[in-house]
Amino acid sequence: MELFDSHAHIDFPRYNKDRNKVIDRARAEGVRYILNCGADLESSQRAVKLAQEFDDIFAAVGIHPHEGSTYNLEAAKKLQDLAGSEEVVAFGEIGLDYHYDNSPRDEQRQAFRAQLRLASSLELPVIIHSREAEEDTIKILKEEWDPEDGGVVHCYSSSAEMAKKLLDLNFHIGFTGLITFKNLEWLRRIVSNTPINKILVETDSPYMSPEPYRGRRNEPARVKEVAMQVAKCHNLTMDKVAEITTQNGLDLFKIN
Numbered sequence: 001m002e003l004f005d006s007h008a009h010i011d012f013p014r015y016n017k018d019r020n021k022v023i024d025r026a027r028a029e030g031v032r033y034i035l036n037c038g039a040d041l042e043s044s045q046r047a048v049k050l051a052q053e054f055d056d057i058f059a060a061v062g063i064h065p066h067e068g069s070t071y072n073l074e075a076a077k078k079l080q081d082l083a084g085s086e087e088v089v090a091f092g093e094i095g096l097d098y099h100y101d102n103s104p105r106d107e108q109r110q111a112f113r114a115q116l117r118l119a120s121s122l123e124l125p126v127i128i129h130s131r132e133a134e135e136d137t138i139k140i141l142k143e144e145w146d147p148e149d150g151g152v153v154h155c156y157s158s159s160a161e162m163a164k165k166l167l168d169l170n171f172h173i174g175f176t177g178l179i180t181f182k183n184l185e186w187l188r189r190i191v192s193n194t195p196i197n198k199i200l201v202e203t204d205s206p207y208m209s210p211e212p213y214r215g216r217r218n219e220p221a222r223v224k225e226v227a228m229q230v231a232k233c234h235n236l237t238m239d240k241v242a243e244i245t246t247q248n249g250l251d252l253f254k255i256n
């Protein structure tokens with residue numbers, strides 16, 4: 001069995017003491033690929049470095065909506081340089097977060113639009129973060145993004161209607177440990193209604209630990225719990241879900 005954790009942040013300092021062990025545990029659980037995503041310039045640099053160090057780790061670079069106000073021409077230039085590394089297979093994570101509003105919304109929207117254009121010019125698929133910003137996310141994607149270029153909306157926790165609109169725009173949907181939470185039956189219904197060939201599994205480590213590890217630091221090995229839940233929702237075997245979702249990731253991120 002080979003799993004693909006399509007979204008993790010194991011470059012974060014929280015893993016400085018045991019990063020190699022975390023990677024070893026993932027391998028022991030059958031995690032064959034990890035996509036480490038950037039959240040700002042610094043973590044994007046660390047993501048590339050990590051991917052250069054480990055054959056089974058790939059990188060995405062980009063500026064998270066929380067840091068949207070730090071996006072400028074200089075940052076764009078640095079991201080573009082980083083994206084030149086062969087280990088970079090996607091642009092992200094980028095998007096809108098109106099839950100925390102850590103950056104002013106108009107600056108988030110500007111950074112999102114600019115980075116979608118940059119990703120497109122670099123011919124990279126995008127990794128989208130969208131929280132409590134459904135309308136603007138869809139509007140901007142429709143205006144700025146060519147569905148042919150592909151992408152994933154990660155850590156999905158929005159409505160069924162939004163999922164449908166994203167699928168119509170050729171997006172994949174990334175599911176985390178959230179789908180194992182007892183009280184989120186509505187989210188499992190969205191998993192069931194998402195075609196299996198459009199699903200990616202992810203941990204979003206260090207966040208979103210699945211049951212029964214809820215509240216603790218997450219790690220890529222636990223993408224297995226997410227895949228198990230997808231298997232239940234689709235009435236498939238775990239092996240089949242691993243095979244399909246891993247292939248989905250390899251195809252979307254053009255990894256051979």
Ligand code: NI
Pocket residue numbers: 007009037093204
């Ligand atoms: Ni993330």
